[in-house]
Amino acid sequence: EPTAGDEAATEAEADGDALRIAIVTSPSGVDDGSFNQDNYNGILAFMENHSNATVNAIQETTGDVAAAVQAVADVVADYDVIVTPGFQFADISSIAEDNPEKMFILVDANPTPQGEQELFDNIYAMTFAEEESGFFAGVAAALETETGKVAVVNGIAFPSNVNYQWGFESGVMYANHHFGTDAEVVELPSYAGTDVTNANVGGNYIGNFADPATGKVVGDALIDEGVDIMFVAAGGSGMGVFTAAMEAEGVYVIGCDVDQFDDGTYSDGNVVLTSVLKNMSINVERQLNAIMEGTFQGSNELLRADTDSTGFVLENDRHQLSEETMEKLEEVYELVQAGTIVPAANFNGHSPDNFPGL
Amino acid sequence: MIDRMIIDGLAFALPLFIIALGGIYSERSGIINLALEGLMGFGAFSGALVVVLVLHHFPQLQPQGIYIAMLFAMLGGALFATIHASLCIYFKANQVISGVVINILSVSLTAFLTRQLNTLIFQAPSDRFQLGVANRITLPVLSEIPVLGAAFRNLYPFQFLIILVAIAAYILFNKSRYGMHLRACGDNPHAVAAAGLDVERIRFSAVVISGALAGLGGISFAYSISANFSPMIYMGYGYLAIAALIFGNWEISNTLAAALLFGFARSGGYALARSLEMSSNFNDITMTLPYVLTLILLIFFSKTNRVPRSLGEIYDKGKR
Amino acid sequence: MKDTIISIKNVTKRFPGIIANDNISLDIQQGEIFALLGENGAGKSVLMSMLFGLYEPDEGDIWIKGQRVKEYSPRQAARMGVGMVHQHFKLVENYTIAQNIVLGMEPITKGLGFLPLVNISESEKTIEAFSKRYQLNVNPRDRIEHVNVATRQKVEILKMLYKEADILIFDEPTAILTPQEIQYLLDIIRELRENGKTIILVSHKLEEIKEVADRCAILNRGRLVDIKEVATTSTREMANLMVGREVMLEVNKPTPTFGQVVLEVENLHVKNQDQITMVKDVSFTIRAGEIFAIAGVSGNGQTEIAEAITGLKKITSGTVRLNQVDITNEPVRQRNLEGIAYIPEDRQTYGLILDDPVSDNLVLKQYFQEPFSSPGGRLNPEAFHHYAERLITAYDIRSNKGADSITRSLSGGNQQKMIIAREIEQDTPLIIFVQPTRGLDVGAIENTWQQILQEQQKGKAILLISLELDEIMALADTIGVIYNGELLKVEAASQLTAMEIGAYMMGVKEDE
Amino acid sequence: MNKKNPLVTLLGNEKWQWLSIPIFAVLLSILAGSIVILLMGKNPLTAYLSILQGAGWIPKANYAGGTGMLTDFTSFLDALAPMIFAALAVTVGFRAGLFNIGIAGQMLLAGFFATLFVGYSDLPWYLAKPLVILIAITVGGLAAGFVGYLKHRFNISEVVSTIMLNYMIAYVTSYYIKTYFVNPVSRQSEYIQPAASLTLKNLRIAGIRVDLPIGIFLAILAALFVYYLLYKTRLGFEIKAVGANKQAAEYAGISIGRTIVVAMMISGALAGLAGATFYLGHYASMQPGVLAGLGYNAIATSLLGNNHPLGVLLASALITTLDKGATYMSSRVGVVQEISGVITSLILLFSATGTYIRYRISRQRQEQKEKQEQIHPEGGEEA
Ligand SMILES: Nc1ncnc2c1ncn2[C@@H]1O[C@H](COP(=O)(O)OP(=O)(O)OP(=O)(O)O)[C@@H](O)[C@H]1O
Ligand SMILES: Nc1ncnc2c1ncn2[C@@H]1O[C@H](COP(=O)(O)OP(=O)(O)OP(=O)(O)O)[C@@H](O)[C@H]1O
Ligand SMILES: [Mg+2]
Numbered sequence A: 001e002p003t004a005g006d007e008a009a010t011e012a013e014a015d016g017d018a019l020r021i022a023i024v025t026s027p028s029g030v031d032d033g034s035f036n037q038d039n040y041n042g043i044l045a046f047m048e049n050h051s052n053a054t055v056n057a058i059q060e061t062t063g064d065v066a067a068a069v070q071a072v073a074d075v076v077a078d079y080d081v082i083v084t085p086g087f088q089f090a091d092i093s094s095i096a097e098d099n100p101e102k103m104f105i106l107v108d109a110n111p112t113p114q115g116e117q118e119l120f121d122n123i124y125a126m127t128f129a130e131e132e133s134g135f136f137a138g139v140a141a142a143l144e145t146e147t148g149k150v151a152v153v154n155g156i157a158f159p160s161n162v163n164y165q166w167g168f169e170s171g172v173m174y175a176n177h178h179f180g181t182d183a184e185v186v187e188l189p190s191y192a193g194t195d196v197t198n199a200n201v202g203g204n205y206i207g208n209f210a211d212p213a214t215g216k217v218v219g220d221a222l223i224d225e226g227v228d229i230m231f232v233a234a235g236g237s238g239m240g241v242f243t244a245a246m247e248a249e250g251v252y253v254i255g256c257d258v259d260q261f262d263d264g265t266y267s268d269g270n271v272v273l274t275s276v277l278k279n280m281s282i283n284v285e286r287q288l289n290a291i292m293e294g295t296f297q298g299s300n301e302l303l304r305a306d307t308d309s310t311g312f313v314l315e316n317d318r319h320q321l322s323e324e325t326m327e328k329l330e331e332v333y334e335l336v337q338a339g340t341i342v343p344a345a346n347f348n349g350h351s352p353d354n355f356p357g358l
Numbered sequence B: 001m002i003d004r005m006i007i008d009g010l011a012f013a014l015p016l017f018i019i020a021l022g023g024i025y026s027e028r029s030g031i032i033n034l035a036l037e038g039l040m041g042f043g044a045f046s047g048a049l050v051v052v053l054v055l056h057h058f059p060q061l062q063p064q065g066i067y068i069a070m071l072f073a074m075l076g077g078a079l080f081a082t083i084h085a086s087l088c089i090y091f092k093a094n095q096v097i098s099g100v101v102i103n104i105l106s107v108s109l110t111a112f113l114t115r116q117l118n119t120l121i122f123q124a125p126s127d128r129f130q131l132g133v134a135n136r137i138t139l140p141v142l143s144e145i146p147v148l149g150a151a152f153r154n155l156y157p158f159q160f161l162i163i164l165v166a167i168a169a170y171i172l173f174n175k176s177r178y179g180m181h182l183r184a185c186g187d188n189p190h191a192v193a194a195a196g197l198d199v200e201r202i203r204f205s206a207v208v209i210s211g212a213l214a215g216l217g218g219i220s221f222a223y224s225i226s227a228n229f230s231p232m233i234y235m236g237y238g239y240l241a242i243a244a245l246i247f248g249n250w251e252i253s254n255t256l257a258a259a260l261l262f263g264f265a266r267s268g269g270y271a272l273a274r275s276l277e278m279s280s281n282f283n284d285i286t287m288t289l290p291y292v293l294t295l296i297l298l299i300f301f302s303k304t305n306r307v308p309r310s311l312g313e314i315y316d317k318g319k320r
Numbered sequence C: 001m002k003d004t005i006i007s008i009k010n011v012t013k014r015f016p017g018i019i020a021n022d023n024i025s026l027d028i029q030q031g032e033i034f035a036l037l038g039e040n041g042a043g044k045s046v047l048m049s050m051l052f053g054l055y056e057p058d059e060g061d062i063w064i065k066g067q068r069v070k071e072y073s074p075r076q077a078a079r080m081g082v083g084m085v086h087q088h089f090k091l092v093e094n095y096t097i098a099q100n101i102v103l104g105m106e107p108i109t110k111g112l113g114f115l116p117l118v119n120i121s122e123s124e125k126t127i128e129a130f131s132k133r134y135q136l137n138v139n140p141r142d143r144i145e146h147v148n149v150a151t152r153q154k155v156e157i158l159k160m161l162y163k164e165a166d167i168l169i170f171d172e173p174t175a176i177l178t179p180q181e182i183q184y185l186l187d188i189i190r191e192l193r194e195n196g197k198t199i200i201l202v203s204h205k206l207e208e209i210k211e212v213a214d215r216c217a218i219l220n221r222g223r224l225v226d227i228k229e230v231a232t233t234s235t236r237e238m239a240n241l242m243v244g245r246e247v248m249l250e251v252n253k254p255t256p257t258f259g260q261v262v263l264e265v266e267n268l269h270v271k272n273q274d275q276i277t278m279v280k281d282v283s284f285t286i287r288a289g290e291i292f293a294i295a296g297v298s299g300n301g302q303t304e305i306a307e308a309i310t311g312l313k314k315i316t317s318g319t320v321r322l323n324q325v326d327i328t329n330e331p332v333r334q335r336n337l338e339g340i341a342y343i344p345e346d347r348q349t350y351g352l353i354l355d356d357p358v359s360d361n362l363v364l365k366q367y368f369q370e371p372f373s374s375p376g377g378r379l380n381p382e383a384f385h386h387y388a389e390r391l392i393t394a395y396d397i398r399s400n401k402g403a404d405s406i407t408r409s410l411s412g413g414n415q416q417k418m419i420i421a422r423e424i425e426q427d428t429p430l431i432i433f434v435q436p437t438r439g440l441d442v443g444a445i446e447n448t449w450q451q452i453l454q455e456q457q458k459g460k461a462i463l464l465i466s467l468e469l470d471e472i473m474a475l476a477d478t479i480g481v482i483y484n485g486e487l488l489k490v491e492a493a494s495q496l497t498a499m500e501i502g503a504y505m506m507g508v509k510e511d512e
Numbered sequence D: 001m002n003k004k005n006p007l008v009t010l011l012g013n014e015k016w017q018w019l020s021i022p023i024f025a026v027l028l029s030i031l032a033g034s035i036v037i038l039l040m041g042k043n044p045l046t047a048y049l050s051i052l053q054g055a056g057w058i059p060k061a062n063y064a065g066g067t068g069m070l071t072d073f074t075s076f077l078d079a080l081a082p083m084i085f086a087a088l089a090v091t092v093g094f095r096a097g098l099f100n101i102g103i104a105g106q107m108l109l110a111g112f113f114a115t116l117f118v119g120y121s122d123l124p125w126y127l128a129k130p131l132v133i134l135i136a137i138t139v140g141g142l143a144a145g146f147v148g149y150l151k152h153r154f155n156i157s158e159v160v161s162t163i164m165l166n167y168m169i170a171y172v173t174s175y176y177i178k179t180y181f182v183n184p185v186s187r188q189s190e191y192i193q194p195a196a197s198l199t200l201k202n203l204r205i206a207g208i209r210v211d212l213p214i215g216i217f218l219a220i221l222a223a224l225f226v227y228y229l230l231y232k233t234r235l236g237f238e239i240k241a242v243g244a245n246k247q248a249a250e251y252a253g254i255s256i257g258r259t260i261v262v263a264m265m266i267s268g269a270l271a272g273l274a275g276a277t278f279y280l281g282h283y284a285s286m287q288p289g290v291l292a293g294l295g296y297n298a299i300a301t302s303l304l305g306n307n308h309p310l311g312v313l314l315a316s317a318l319i320t321t322l323d324k325g326a327t328y329m330s331s332r333v334g335v336v337q338e339i340s341g342v343i344t345s346l347i348l349l350f351s352a353t354g355t356y357i358r359y360r361i362s363r364q365r366q367e368q369k370e371k372q373e374q375i376h377p378e379g380g381e382e383a
């Protein structure tokens, strides 16, 4: 109905430059204190400088990809910008095609190609070099371990998870070579992952992103093997690994994606050694600003340390690393930023024991 | 590995058992209770909410946290159970339907409230209540027994409480006047009324008790699995408890055996997976172990099943 | 002059569609045996239930021991010393006899010195002694689900005595007892009166009332007709008051002519679900045109025999032949088609689907045949309706909406008519009647007996299982008496007296 | 005349009680929902209107490119189809006296096999689509028939066996999906071929993009079929007899075991169709290890529809409307979407009291009648 579309246009003009933003999320919602929250914070930060912008948070409750896209389709008419955090939203490209005047910020996935088309003028898709974050975790773990045994726990061997795993292993390897540590990466054969090409990639995979019970079993099994630091990139299943660490003595975890320090508190302290980050909020804010300034450009970006998009927690009261470790992390961070170090990722042709900068 | 199997098996079986025990109270009084899943979840929600509130203001109470949580989980479960009890007893609703509806309500209500309360009260948006863990306890002497000693190692505080509550519930159920009246209600409520007792009150209290026990089980799972309350607690353990109690023929001791079977089949499944060293993909297959086992055992044990005679029947004083 | 212990003043009680008690007033004296007499549905049980606190009067009040009872409940009744033996037993099946008797007044022991626990062993001892004292011998450790009806009756009586009631209500306690047991019960009732108890006895059986009661009240359709001194009133007078017209239950039984053997039962053994043998080595034959009656106290295997013949229960061993065809292993449907009609004992559970319309129930055994359904399986509602209307007229089945009435809304008597109509219309060589007149009033009984005799005239073989000796004496050509699963005696009806049958029903064998 | 009781006046007509009582329950819960929305400081009227808009019943103010009211409405129908099937599955089981708690598992298994054998094949649409339906019916029917068999043969409560089977099916299919046809981006099974889909996706009608669900036509047919089955056929007569009174049915010569198994198979076949329209229609993909919540909601939906196939159609439409409209309401009114879940459960909660309402009405009508009878005693006697 063309008339309806016209109305929307006039409405938008009447409000002047008021940007109408929607954030559509997977079941956990914008206030999950985690992944979605970080994206939402980017919008809130933007709104501090643009007080007449509005934001509505919409939550899709099933977690199914088709449902996720449907939720976007249901509301797209009423907004100028839609922020969609999560791989579930890759299929919004079809909506973007139909709504060239709307802008989309897609986080953690590239849009699904429509025919030959992979890039869309109105979608800014950001993905992150998880292997870099994993690398920092690996270096920190190798430097901090008391038992000399560390491990990485993941959900399912999808590329993002394998990136984290190999990045972590690269980091441990790097520390062993350059900082004189002697850390061993423990892998349980029964939890080895099979990646999307059906190759066995090792690691410790829970086999699920929403099964904390099995997460705890895997965590316990690793602790039984003597592991005292676990890097956890396993979604909801990860909470089980955290619990296992809390129940054990002297075992720590490294969080991922966002600062997970608050998830680690328990009666005797905190099990979160540090968290390695994907800096989504600053990138969401950047793109919203770009929209305001008229410089917004659709693209599929793999974001790295060079734009401060990957990293680790810096605030002193949000991590438990020694000063020495922090110094070494700063050191490798610069090398990663400069591209001197390129940790191994699922499909970048490197492996944890052979990557540039090792 | 066997240690781990015993420890984890018990830690899973006991909460499951106490939920099923709640189910026994309700069903032996004549009220079908498919609502256990929802009662368990709501109980866990209440316990977690209260403990988070208390610790927010009195952080020094941290060590007592788990006990506060268990107490309020029982209260919350009991409170939520009054809905099921009222629907089934006073509003004469179909008991199966009421149970299913309560489960649906519980999931949506706790998810909604958790989010709202975190933002409103703690100004910290989150979809869960962080609980922290309970210190685990190892019993001296007993834990030194070879192999079986594992059953006395690394125990959660809730395991002790569950055992205490279960013993009390057992005595109340099988030895006390109240228990005798309750079991009679499940067989022939008219006989109970003729004996000058109030059937509706007995049944109401039985359902409320079942809510309290389910709540206790729920908060135990919350502590032992993810150390927080989130809607992820609704993993179907309430339904599993129903299976356990039917498997246990509505008898407390048999149901304990059924719950232990589930617990050990589950931890045994994990142990099996580890020893076979198959890749993580096969986890899903080993996870089916408890259910396959149950179904097979049911084939042998169901013939003699004795459903409480008046189970599910709407009690109408005037009916002859 | 004795004191008034119960005073019922202008009491009215209604149920949907019926006024069960209509403005009833009567006084009962301390220490008397007061009988309550009336047809089925006259409102006797309802009135007693109000005395016992199960129902509340809609209007009027009840005074007990000079006190007006308010917020009255069975608990309250027990406190005031009122006890009741219910017509429909109210027993917990999976409890022992002792547990049933003490329910609500359990003796307590202190477990570990402080826990109030039910003292089962003490209850058992008490009950054992107690049952000896009243000579109502029961084993307190038996579970109710394993004992027969007579024992259950005893348990109901013991329940009341145990609660030390001094006002004892017996609601039709003799309906299921043998003549000997009835005598015995009446003795107990007399003895209780000697002990100063007040007794209210509800019964249809005029002889009993005549024998023990001091006074009797007659109810008819919820109204109090009269109160009589029993000593100066004849049974005939009471009967006429009860029914409101002259009654004469008399059967004109024509001399039967027997044809070929229709049913042959040989060495039948049947177990119940607890693997207890309920029928032991039973053999008998029924010829065309013969009424073969099985007499016996309820629970001695009668139901199992009927169910074994109809195929509802699995046979442990033995054979059943119908018209020379061995049907021992045939399914129910097949047997029906080959010629067995069956009026079951428990009409509400087996005979009818109460929530379905009358029409569906009337075709319950034929719905799958033409014209009720097509060969393809499509139902023909018109045929249902047509057929039902015909039976409703032919058998005088009364209901509010004819074929479309919900079966539950019909009175018990009309429900029974539905079943009899359906079964007789099958026109099968064998008809099994179990308790065909239970719960029917005199008129309906007359009618049913006539129908049974008509079928006999048509040359049907009839198996009649009844607890009512009168019925058996009135109808049977041949009588088999069953005790404890065995046919103790099979004899032509003319060769047996009621007292003899009663003795066999108690298990007294010929040589004793 | 004595004064009339409003409840009796309003809902007293027994012929319409199957409709009037659920409507009464729904109105009560909408009222309760309004209070919740008011408490959150929002306008309930806007909220409810936007639910209707979101489900495509009434037009929205704005539509996005290429979409219109028809887009929303067909999308609603797409979601409605599996709900109807699932609720019908419950109804058939219920009428035979069986609680099929395993709808979700039967859906999943049927969807899985249809996806496995047809979803990724190159079959042309005229083979693929009927084959999907056939497989779904067969797999669902067999899975549930197995439950019926266990019940009949081994006396295993269908409640327990369906719960066990739900878990087993969820885990086993999860294994296969994750191992053999997972899409690494979406983390669920690869989308099926359009030829196999029961929803014709991305059609353009007058320039508007619509997803046309074939399933909805099938679902309405299925409702008619169930109606026909239950009320017009011999088998339906037997199913209802077994459900209403097992002993009486056995007495009448109906084979209980066969009827239970057949009823379960029909219930399962309907559940299978729910699975087909859910996984190969509405979603076109499967989430590993996730049982559809719809399988449980259907139990309550069937009750709301009074376990009557036509009532089920209306009840499913209502529940699906609430579900579909929730996103748009959340966006327009700014309340969290979970509110709609709370309202749905309130509706179901109130509808569970339908028996009680009916009971109260008959009681009160009786009292009224008796009062009248006292005024005209002779008239009452004949009534
Ligand atoms: N709970 C009830 N609900 C509805 N109607 C009832 C109820 N109890 C009794 N009635 C009706 O009240 C009337 C009186 O019943 P009551 O049981 O007192 O009869 P009765 O005189 O004891 O008959 P019987 O000799 O058969 O025991 C009957 O018509 C019966 O249907
Ligand atoms: N469960 C019930 N539901 C509805 N109405 C009932 C019920 N029981 C009894 N009634 C009503 O009470 C009336 C009397 O029932 P009851 O069985 O006591 O009749 P009755 O007087 O004994 O008649 P009959 O001599 O035919 O047995 C019935 O006609 C019916 O309207
Ligand atoms: Mg009576």
Ligand SMILES: [Mg+2]
Pocket (backbone or CB within 6 Å): C040, C041, C411, C412, C413, C439, C440
């Ligand atoms: Mg009657």
